[in-house]
Amino acid sequence: MSDKIQVSARVRRRTQAEVTAQLPIVVTVPDDFCSTEEPYVSVNNTSLNDNTGKVFTLDQVYGANADQELIYRNIARPLLRDFMAGMNVTILAYGLTGSGKTYTMLGELVGEHAGIVPRVLQEIFQVAKDDICVKLSCVELYKEELHDLINDELELNAKKPKLRLLGDSSRDGRGTMIQNLFELDVLDARLGFEMLQKCLGKRKMGSTKLNSRSSRSHTIFTITLLKTVMSPSGQEVVRLSKMNLVDLAGSEDIIKSGATDTGAKEAGLINQSLLTLGKVISALSEGREPRHIPYRESKLTRLLQGSIGGKTKTALIATISPAKLNVMETMLTLNYASKAKNIKNIPQSTADSELVLKRTKIRDMSAEISRLNRDLLATKGKDNSIKISVQNYEDFERRIAELRTELKEKDTQISGLNAKLLARDSEIEELKLLNDNILNESSQSRLDLAAKIAELQKTTRDFMVLKDKYSSQKERVSTVTGTGVLSIIRDVNEMIANLKDMMQVLLNVKEIPTVVQTHLGLFKKTLETRLKEVSTKVEKETSTFELALAKMDFSLLHKVTQDMNVSLQIEEIRSKNESFAEYIDKTHLLEESSLYKNFDRCYKARMAENYKALKETYMQQMSRMLDGFVQSSAEANNEAMKEGTLDFMKSERMQLSKEHKVHVQQSSQSLESIQTRTNNATSSLNSFKDVATKEVQGAFSRMQQETKHVVDNVLGDITNMSKGHADAIEKATTQKTQAVSGTIDKNYLDLSRDLSHTEKNLKVFYLSLADLQRSPTQWKRPASTPASRSPLRLPVRLPMRILNGQTMIPDAAKRRRTDLSPLRSDQSLHKSRIPQL
Numbered sequence: 001m002s003d004k005i006q007v008s009a010r011v012r013r014r015t016q017a018e019v020t021a022q023l024p025i026v027v028t029v030p031d032d033f034c035s036t037e038e039p040y041v042s043v044n045n046t047s048l049n050d051n052t053g054k055v056f057t058l059d060q061v062y063g064a065n066a067d068q069e070l071i072y073r074n075i076a077r078p079l080l081r082d083f084m085a086g087m088n089v090t091i092l093a094y095g096l097t098g099s100g101k102t103y104t105m106l107g108e109l110v111g112e113h114a115g116i117v118p119r120v121l122q123e124i125f126q127v128a129k130d131d132i133c134v135k136l137s138c139v140e141l142y143k144e145e146l147h148d149l150i151n152d153e154l155e156l157n158a159k160k161p162k163l164r165l166l167g168d169s170s171r172d173g174r175g176t177m178i179q180n181l182f183e184l185d186v187l188d189a190r191l192g193f194e195m196l197q198k199c200l201g202k203r204k205m206g207s208t209k210l211n212s213r214s215s216r217s218h219t220i221f222t223i224t225l226l227k228t229v230m231s232p233s234g235q236e237v238v239r240l241s242k243m244n245l246v247d248l249a250g251s252e253d254i255i256k257s258g259a260t261d262t263g264a265k266e267a268g269l270i271n272q273s274l275l276t277l278g279k280v281i282s283a284l285s286e287g288r289e290p291r292h293i294p295y296r297e298s299k300l301t302r303l304l305q306g307s308i309g310g311k312t313k314t315a316l317i318a319t320i321s322p323a324k325l326n327v328m329e330t331m332l333t334l335n336y337a338s339k340a341k342n343i344k345n346i347p348q349s350t351a352d353s354e355l356v357l358k359r360t361k362i363r364d365m366s367a368e369i370s371r372l373n374r375d376l377l378a379t380k381g382k383d384n385s386i387k388i389s390v391q392n393y394e395d396f397e398r399r400i401a402e403l404r405t406e407l408k409e410k411d412t413q414i415s416g417l418n419a420k421l422l423a424r425d426s427e428i429e430e431l432k433l434l435n436d437n438i439l440n441e442s443s444q445s446r447l448d449l450a451a452k453i454a455e456l457q458k459t460t461r462d463f464m465v466l467k468d469k470y471s472s473q474k475e476r477v478s479t480v481t482g483t484g485v486l487s488i489i490r491d492v493n494e495m496i497a498n499l500k501d502m503m504q505v506l507l508n509v510k511e512i513p514t515v516v517q518t519h520l521g522l523f524k525k526t527l528e529t530r531l532k533e534v535s536t537k538v539e540k541e542t543s544t545f546e547l548a549l550a551k552m553d554f555s556l557l558h559k560v561t562q563d564m565n566v567s568l569q570i571e572e573i574r575s576k577n578e579s580f581a582e583y584i585d586k587t588h589l590l591e592e593s594s595l596y597k598n599f600d601r602c603y604k605a606r607m608a609e610n611y612k613a614l615k616e617t618y619m620q621q622m623s624r625m626l627d628g629f630v631q632s633s634a635e636a637n638n639e640a641m642k643e644g645t646l647d648f649m650k651s652e653r654m655q656l657s658k659e660h661k662v663h664v665q666q667s668s669q670s671l672e673s674i675q676t677r678t679n680n681a682t683s684s685l686n687s688f689k690d691v692a693t694k695e696v697q698g699a700f701s702r703m704q705q706e707t708k709h710v711v712d713n714v715l716g717d718i719t720n721m722s723k724g725h726a727d728a729i730e731k732a733t734t735q736k737t738q739a740v741s742g743t744i745d746k747n748y749l750d751l752s753r754d755l756s757h758t759e760k761n762l763k764v765f766y767l768s769l770a771d772l773q774r775s776p777t778q779w780k781r782p783a784s785t786p787a788s789r790s791p792l793r794l795p796v797r798l799p800m801r802i803l804n805g806q807t808m809i810p811d812a813a814k815r816r817r818t819d820l821s822p823l824r825s826d827q828s829l830h831k832s833r834i835p836q837l
């Protein structure tokens with residue numbers, strides 16, 4: 001079945017040098033990663049005649065973002081599967097120098113930049129089993145010369161055998177063989193990488209304007225896979241398949257690459273072989289028959305004969321630079337690539353690989369025959385000496401060296417295998433021991449089992465006998481009981497029912513004490529808990545109390561009494577009483593007080609005024625009277641004759657005494673009103689005294705009651721708290737309560753004393769008031785009797801009224817401030833009504 005060459009283009013991004021040179025991009029692709037649906041590359045170059053540029057259609061196109069992994073997965077892996085299945089495959093990279101051929105095929109050996117070759121090696125050994133053998137060869141074609149890079153590296157022969165190209169050149173041939181090419185057995189990927197590394201180091205590299213590390217040669221890595229398989233005829237055969245991985249040298253414009261002399265010759269030769277490759281591609285793509293394919297025109301095309309148009313499955317990767325500089329070469333590359341797309345290969349099937357093997361064997365055998373023939377010819381010497389040709393001798397030597405190397409390798413392998421064998425032997429010994437143990441154990445177990453089985457059999461027999469006995473017994477019972485069984489069952493049921501009832505009754509009876517017991521238990525528990533709590537509390541309180549007692553500040557009781565404000569209240573009453581007394585004393589009763597002063601001053605002033613007015617009135621009246629009398633006497637003398645002067649004087653005197661009486665009457669009226677007011681004030685004072693006394697007594701009794709209550713409470717608490725410590729506490733408490741009641745009693749005594757003082761003062765005050773009331777003539781206090789004022793000087797202790805915490809001044813006292821003089825309002829009364837004479 002024919003299979004076209006799979007052609008892909010990989011367009012890299014511009015290199016740093018191209019960026020620096022500011023080379024414009026002329027190549028575009030539909031997708032920067034991968035395009036398989038629209039796999040075209042468009043080259044847009046204004047220097048071309050048609051300004052529209054050119055579009056090349058391939059199988060797959062990769063852009064600048066396509067990484068090594070993607071290329072490997074899409075292009076190399078499918079071919080690797082075919083290769084593992086026995087097919088010959090080829091992957092080759094073709095393109096302008098510096099376009100990325102080496103990067104694509106080899107890249108770095110490990111990591112993300114690893115190219116196709118190292119990835120293939122890696123995967124082969126990942127999927128490989130024991131039935132395969134992997135060989136690696138590496139040939140370099142430089143200036144039309146072949147070099148075995150592995151042989152160079154290993155230096156197996158001092159004189160290296162020349163590599164020759166063998167094989168048919170016909171179109172249907174499987175390709176060319178390289179004689180004397182060394183194939184290294186690769187046991188694992190690591191060894192493959194090492195060899196790869198060394199081969200790469202030996203390649204001919206050079207620096208061109210376009211690539212500082214330019215491959216100046218074509219390099220072909222060939223991986224040979226030998227796998228043991230069963231043939232359709234049932235025979236075990238070895239299947240052989242090859243994978244060629246080709247990194248071609250770059251096609252280049254000699255002028256642009258800057259090659260001179262040897263460089264130019266080298267470039268020329270490189271270009272020559274590539275030119276031939278192009279021709280082969282063109283010839284194969286034309287599809288005309290019969291046709292001449294110029295494989296033989298270069299070693300490269302001879303080498304690639306099987307891969308291009310042969311029996312190999314092939315993938316061609318055209319590497320492209322996007323820069324404008326080599327646009328013509330890029331076009332050429334793409335041109336060949338699009339042509340190669342049409343080349344049909346006939347990949348070898350798995351069945352064919354057996355044929356390959358046979359043919360390989362035949363070819364090897366014919367080589368052997370020709371070698372022997374050469375030897376035969378050489379031995380036909382006249383001197384009967386055995387001669388062989390120089391080439392055969394060299395081949396022998398090379399072969400011997402190879403065999404020695406192989407021997408060494410085999411020795412190493414054998415020693416390794418021996419070591420493994422020894423290890424296996426010891427393992428087998430261990431297993432044998434284990435096996436013996438298991439056998440012993442199992443024979444013992446078997447014996448045990450037999451004994452158990454015998455026991456079981458005996459038990460079964462016994463059981464059977466018992467079963468027989470039971471059935472015969474059962475039969476006999478049924479015969480004996482007969483029809484009476486039913487009535488017995490009924491009776492039994494009845495009995496069971498009765499028993500149930502009894503049980504219920506019993507249970508009920510039983511339940512009562514159980515409930516009581518439960519409650520008792522709960523009660524007991526609660527009691528215990530409470531007792532514990534109480535004792536803990538009492539202990540705690542006692543300790544607190546003892547502590548307080550120890551400190552002797554009796555703070556708890558003191559605090560309680562303090563809280564009740566008993567002493568404060570007493571103190572407050574006392575201080576307020578004192579301040580009121582002081583107030584009365586200072587503001588009303590003392591000589592220097594304004595009330596007294598006013599009263600005194602007014603009293604004196606009025607008296608003086610009245611006396612003066614009276615005196616003046618009398619004087620005026622007398623002088624007027626005398627004047628009138630003199631005048632009237634004169635007139636009477638003059639009119640003596642007319643009226644009797646004595647009668648006139650008599651009537652005047654009567655008039656005067658009349659007026660005097662009226663005046664006295666008025667004065668006594670004023671005095672009466674003063675007396676009435678004084679009486680009122682006295683009764684107010686008395687009632688105030690009663691109220692105050694009552695209030696003080698009430699406060700005192702309340703205080704006593706509260707104190708008693710507090711003391712009782714405290715005592716009760718103390719008694720409750722400290723039953724166990726009653727004596728000591730009681731003593732201390734009694735002492736303290738006595739002290740408190742002593743204080744209270746003292747306070748009460750003080751208060752009573754104060755009250756009696758107040759009463760006394762009041763009495764004195766009344767006396768002084770009564771003194772005032774006696775008569776207007778007695779108002780004037782004689783200077784010789786200071787004692788009459790002395791009661792006022794006494795520290796008067798008036799009781800106060802405490803209403804809502806405010807000190808109230810008795811009404812009488814207030815009134816006294818305004819009604820200072822009873823005379824003031826009646827001043828008009830003092831005007832003389834004596835007619836002017």
Ligand SMILES: Nc1ncnc2c1ncn2[C@@H]1O[C@H](COP(=O)(O)OP(=O)(O)OP(=O)(O)O)[C@@H](O)[C@H]1O
Binds near residue numbers: 096102211214215319
């Ligand atoms: N796809 C790519 N991604 C990143 N770097 C690339 C890519 N292709 C090529 N390069 C870089 O471009 C430079 C040239 O690449 P490379 O040596 O592979 O070119 P070449 O085609 O093998 O050249 P020559 O034919 O002269 O050997 C290298 O530095 C390489 O790392």
